[in-house]
Amino acid sequence: MTTLARGLVVREPGDVTLEEITIADPAAGEVLIRVEATGICHTDVAWAAGALYSEFPVTLGHETSGTVVSVGSAVTRIAEGDRVVVALTHHCGHCLHCESGHPMLCAARTVAHPRLTWGGAALAQGFGVSGFASHVLVGESSCVPVPDSVPLEVAALVGCAIATGVGAVLNVAQVTPGARVLVIGAGGIGLSVVMGATVSGAEQIVVIEPSDVRRAHARRLGATDTLAAPCDELADLAGDGFDYVFESAGLVSTMEQAIALARRGGTVTLLGAPPPDQEFRVPALDFVASQKRLLGCITGDVSPVVDFDRYFRLYSRGLLPLDALITSSITLDRAAEMLIAGAPPGEIRVVVRP
Known part of the structure; x- marks a missing residue:
């Protein structure tokens, strides 16, 4: 049947x-x-x-x-x-x-x-x-x-947004304690990056997001600074660039921006999903000489049985x-x-x- x-x-x-x-x-x-x-x-x-x-x-x-x-x-x-x-x-x-x-x-x-x-x-x-x-x-x-302590509506989001954002921090970029982090875009995935960076012990978490409501969410979840758009204040916050930059807006322009805002030797992780025919450009020689790392990320590179259980436990303890x-x-x-x-x-x- x-x-x-x-x-x-x-x-x-x-x-x-x-x-x-x-x-x-x-x-x-x-x-x-x-x-x-x-x-x-x-x-x-x-x-x-x-x-x-x-x-x-x-x-x-x-x-x-x-x-x-x-x-x-x-x-x-x-x-x-x-x-x-x-x-x-x-x-x-x-x-x-x-x-x-x-x-x-x-x-x-x-x-x-x-x-x-x-x-x-x-x-x-x-x-x-x-x-x-x-x-x-x-x-x-x-x-x-899913453990009985985790509501099923919360567990559902672990399947994509949370797996992608938190996994990008823990599995892909492997953010270290005390790091300076920039997140471009604060939708479900970007906010999950903020939570992952907070758990990882990042010292500075800057979020660029045009929505007032989403910027407020980012601050509640651990962002130290939020901006509606790149501006002079970002230059003051960035210093010589961020240790880790995460792009979750899915735009070619913000992908190129993410690469530019990483420090020399910094790590850029791209999580957004632009249309399949689009391409981004980087200054080739400058990128080579900067020794930056550019990483793609598909659903946080998770191993679900291992990683989802970890996220559930962190949620139950109030850490995620x-x-x-x-x-x-x-x-x-x-x-x-x-x-x-x-x-x-x-x-x-x-x-x-x-």
Whole structure:
């Protein structure tokens, strides 16, 4: 038997409707989950607008948590009734990248597994999850148990925004105590960088963000200084440049700016997701002579079973106030219009509760 679910179908860019979709039964290594919460990420909005990928029709949503309904015959680590968060690794577990602790680089992560249909035709599973629905079907390797002490709406955000931002600090850049940190962009990912830098013991955390509301959030989460835009004050704060710069706005202009604002020998980590055809430029000789490090970051290079458990423990001790990212909660039918228009100004993470 298959599962009939309710889900948001993006028929084509800008056309989103709530439909009945069909989910295949779990194969041997798969897990069927009843969705409890899914955060709306900027990449969902960009895909729905046709600015990121061109695969349609698709059901999006990837910051997802819920309760396990059923499991395939080969599943051993997850059981019916478990509270889980979906990780974006979708990894094979035995390739070079998986075995060296970098499952986000696994080639199997983006291989499509046609498991959803709508009106008898194939429906793309956005980011391998399709969390804007009442149910999702994913592999066992993508499921991480959630402790009873962690609300499922908080756990959902660990799947992307928190994994990306905190992971960028701890796993990718490896920020050291006493460091001077600059964060460009204070959405869900940028604010997660602020939390990660605070936990890492950074001495100075400067945030550039045009939104008054988001700058206020950044200060509450540990930012020492916030600016609406680069200005003379930034030069005073930067000195000879920052030890670590994180770019989460996803703009070519701010990526180039991030590289320029790092000190000689500093580290720049790019987390934003610009359209796939865009490129940024750096002065070649100056970059070589500066010995700066330029790092890409995909979902914080997390190993979910290890890293998510660490984030949950830090949250339970009050050291990672992850729930501060949640600014509102809506139903699936309201999420359709938000996927088209984007979240209202000042929102950090809107959580969809089917």
